[in-house]
Amino acid sequence: MWKPDRNSTRPLYQQIADDLEQRISYGEFPPGSLLPSERKLAEQLGVNRSTVVLAYSELRALGIIESRSGSGTRVSDSKWGATPKHTPNWRRYAEGGNFLPNLPFLRRIREALAHDPSLIDFASGELAGDLAPIQEMNTLMRQTSNTSYFGYDNPQGYGPLRQALVTHLKKYRGIRTTESSILITSGSQQSLYLVTQCLLSPGDAVAIEDPSYCYSLPMFQSAGLRLFRLPVDERGVRPEDIRSLYKKHRIRMIFINPNFQNPTGTVMAQERRSQLLDAASELGLPIVEDDPFSLTAYQCSPPPPLKSVDSIGSVLYIGSLSKIAASGLRVGWMVAPNSVVERLADARQQMDFGLSVVPQSLAAQFLNSSYFTPHLDRLRASLLYKRDLLIDALQKELGGLVHFHVPEGGLHLWCKIVPEVNDSKLLEAAIQNGVIFAPGSVYGSASGYVRFTYARARAEDIPSGISKFAQALHAAIH
Amino acid sequence: MWKPDRNSTRPLYQQIADDLEQRISYGEFPPGSLLPSERKLAEQLGVNRSTVVLAYSELRALGIIESRSGSGTRVSDSKWGATPKHTPNWRRYAEGGNFLPNLPFLRRIREALAHDPSLIDFASGELAGDLAPIQEMNTLMRQTSNTSYFGYDNPQGYGPLRQALVTHLKKYRGIRTTESSILITSGSQQSLYLVTQCLLSPGDAVAIEDPSYCYSLPMFQSAGLRLFRLPVDERGVRPEDIRSLYKKHRIRMIFINPNFQNPTGTVMAQERRSQLLDAASELGLPIVEDDPFSLTAYQCSPPPPLKSVDSIGSVLYIGSLSKIAASGLRVGWMVAPNSVVERLADARQQMDFGLSVVPQSLAAQFLNSSYFTPHLDRLRASLLYKRDLLIDALQKELGGLVHFHVPEGGLHLWCKIVPEVNDSKLLEAAIQNGVIFAPGSVYGSASGYVRFTYARARAEDIPSGISKFAQALHAAIH
Ligand SMILES: Cc1ncc(COP(=O)(O)O)c(C=O)c1O
Numbered sequence A, B: 001m002w003k004p005d006r007n008s009t010r011p012l013y014q015q016i017a018d019d020l021e022q023r024i025s026y027g028e029f030p031p032g033s034l035l036p037s038e039r040k041l042a043e044q045l046g047v048n049r050s051t052v053v054l055a056y057s058e059l060r061a062l063g064i065i066e067s068r069s070g071s072g073t074r075v076s077d078s079k080w081g082a083t084p085k086h087t088p089n090w091r092r093y094a095e096g097g098n099f100l101p102n103l104p105f106l107r108r109i110r111e112a113l114a115h116d117p118s119l120i121d122f123a124s125g126e127l128a129g130d131l132a133p134i135q136e137m138n139t140l141m142r143q144t145s146n147t148s149y150f151g152y153d154n155p156q157g158y159g160p161l162r163q164a165l166v167t168h169l170k171k172y173r174g175i176r177t178t179e180s181s182i183l184i185t186s187g188s189q190q191s192l193y194l195v196t197q198c199l200l201s202p203g204d205a206v207a208i209e210d211p212s213y214c215y216s217l218p219m220f221q222s223a224g225l226r227l228f229r230l231p232v233d234e235r236g237v238r239p240e241d242i243r244s245l246y247k248k249h250r251i252r253m254i255f256i257n258p259n260f261q262n263p264t265g266t267v268m269a270q271e272r273r274s275q276l277l278d279a280a281s282e283l284g285l286p287i288v289e290d291d292p293f294s295l296t297a298y299q300c301s302p303p304p305p306l307k308s309v310d311s312i313g314s315v316l317y318i319g320s321l322s323k324i325a326a327s328g329l330r331v332g333w334m335v336a337p338n339s340v341v342e343r344l345a346d347a348r349q350q351m352d353f354g355l356s357v358v359p360q361s362l363a364a365q366f367l368n369s370s371y372f373t374p375h376l377d378r379l380r381a382s383l384l385y386k387r388d389l390l391i392d393a394l395q396k397e398l399g400g401l402v403h404f405h406v407p408e409g410g411l412h413l414w415c416k417i418v419p420e421v422n423d424s425k426l427l428e429a430a431i432q433n434g435v436i437f438a439p440g441s442v443y444g445s446a447s448g449y450v451r452f453t454y455a456r457a458r459a460e461d462i463p464s465g466i467s468k469f470a471q472a473l474h475a476a477i478h
């Protein structure tokens, strides 16, 4: 994003006016469209609000923009003189479609991080750059950059990657499958999207964990699904809740993240897993098993996935490289019965013609390489180290004010704030103080919970981040 | 895809039975699900149908599968004994959602190409491997594989690629724009998908060219749009048709591919372009300008896009590297007003979290490199050469039986078949004869048109491909 040049002799407000005039003339802001508020633009550009006020008044004087009190600042459409010319009402188009916008808290977090990259980031659910196998990826890219095919690929995904996954899934997750049962997607996210769009119909009832990553996704509501909650206790969801939801609401699918659940970190207990599978097979109910975190298990091997003991094909299994290697690679996968894979591959061809072959071939090389296991070992040790830094800091700074379970894998710590506090107030106070987190309500929980991601921040920033958070908390509860 | 080993001492039918038993036990075909028909499986595996019949009867004898006449062969669900276990009815789930399946002709083409890669391919709308800048891409990948960031990226697209596109669009397309007005998508396809899903609502009327690539996309119907036709003559669509469609049906958007239109190759005439823009601005109607082919213009520079003279922001401009570099890269872009870019970026974050950074960074390097212009020169010369090979072959083999205009850019030749012929019969006869094409009805035209893509086949195969086609045509009209 363009920023004014503080070393230029041209005044800041003039530079801003010039830039806006250019953007308006290029069509970024067509005639009649709303400009950012003075406050927002000042924040984006990192200048005082008064500078933007000056820039806007300059443009107003030139007749390029107009302000009406109460309705903000707009690009003039009077310029067009006598012949009536109408810009499409883009704002109304942008409100079209069934697709709901992202949650306000998530938009706020994205905005705050874009505006101030120095924030200590406990909000983004991903690995820090130095936990990703960047060296390894770069070496692989250099070694084997002999891609010979660059055409439209099989919409089901690049063959060699599906082959690599057959081996990977058997070795690391105890899942026996075949190339033809695997669909490659843009992260787990696109697998979830395809399931909600193409296997379910508007009005269908589905069960999701409470709290759950799924609540952070308007995708479920956009697909017109009715969501019912399966409360997560320290041993996961209760299978009997599924039976009663089925009786009451005829739920048609269950979404579950059994290992190191996002956000709670919970691992579902063994006997509940068998009961869940029993209930599903009794009711003919499909289970979507979202399993991005298992291979981060810090100290003992992660529980086997439901899919590995699913004898009758009730489970759609979803995995991803995002949380164990690199989220920017956008490589995820689904293991599913033939009829499902075919349907989803066909639909996704319409949406995006399939994933780029470049990251797919890189992912295949990485999974097949001798780098993979050592990378995982290093990753697990680093996550454990960061988790302990976070826990120490929380205990030191916030002793009796927080409650949490210690996660044994994953990227997140789920934290109850004991004193009563307003999520929004706490978030703003934290941002003010230079630290950011994800409010629990994003995941469907009541106010007063916080998800701290310890994977993303630098280790050395974790203690000071929590001390900034503690200050913000004290400010927000008083 | 697995194929039986013809050198093994184990009989083919036994190998096939073993493989199926494994796939069934792994859940690819859950209990109760339908197996491929004997004919289809034989085709997939490249064996005689009688071999598959034997394999199926072997599995039937083991109680693993059951056949009932009229309802095909299914995996037994009797295995589960007394306790009632139910596999979800995956077939019913696969029929859910609003997303319509691909057109039968396109599925047939995909299937035929997967089954017999030796078919001479006039159907796939893409470049041959040797027209793609593979050497250049590989060199760039080797030189600059120092990616330092692998996290979730800005859902609007990788910054350096958007920067490169600002320069590219100005230099090659006369479009002045800014980084913040560009959205990177998975090819033009995803731009079209986002527009139909997020800017339009079910029931909205839109105008598309007739014939048009859009007709090949059930995406439009899946979004619940009502489609109205703008007939394409040798100078493109007629602006007055837009006014009358607007009056009659209140169309809310126009989709147009003005340069080297797919499938007709038509270039829209200059005065019609200004009239189109006038009509759009008078009616406040947005135009979606899909422009993937312009830079292939063989001999003179391509007409400037509508977007370059769109003074009031009526045009959403869509471009792509697919037809000028490599479709497997999956890099496309949209230039749009701020409110549209923000809305679409937000929605696409829900769908797939944005494009992988790897192909985006590669695309940026390629656009910025000194390889780009020489690559285009070579591409244009090769396409022209292939076009002429096709035309010579058509004239030689099919003299008075075909009519066409000579395309001056793009990948396709649109061909009227003079004698009456059934599309489906012609396609099957061609496949039998070792050649494949796209029937015109895929693009919404009446029977008796063929789209020949000359970019994909090897130059040396073009004459023999057309001679095979000629045989098929003679067979189909008799
Ligand atoms: C439980 C869970 N599923 C899916 C995803 C989507 O991740 P990706 O699409 O990067 O694989 C996330 C990311 O936060 C997650 O936490």
Ligand SMILES: Cc1ncc(COP(=O)(O)O)c(C=O)c1O
Residues within 6 Å of the ligand: A352, A353, B125, B186, B187, B188, B189, B190, B213, B257, B262, B290, B292, B319, B320, B321, B322, B323, B327, B331, B332
């Ligand atoms: C006119 C037109 N638009 C868009 C596309 C989609 O191509 P891509 O998504 O690869 O850019 C095609 C491909 O055939 C096309 O012909």
